[in-house]
Amino acid sequence: MTRQSITLAKQNDEWLKAQVMEEEFTSKSEAVNYLIKQARERDAYHEFVQMKIDRGLKSGFAEKQTKEEMLAEFKKRLNNE
Secondary structure (H helix, E strand, C coil), X not given: CCCCCCCCCHHHHHHXXXXXXXXXXXXXXXXXXXXXXXXHHHHHHHHHHHHHHHHHHHHCCCCCCCXXXXXXXXXXXXXXX
């Protein structure tokens, strides 16, 4: 593991110390690694959602259907899978 030296704002350092004291984490390093991992996962999820949105926008508008027609199409797709 790479060793780093970082400077924290006082309130962030106090929060990290409290997390260790409350035994949420075994060390401040563990807490920082966890928070970075969460941020990376959130970024990956946002990229995934944006990709789905872009794909949907590129596909254009769906044809107008009644509720019954939509339900029939969904059932047909489910039966084919």
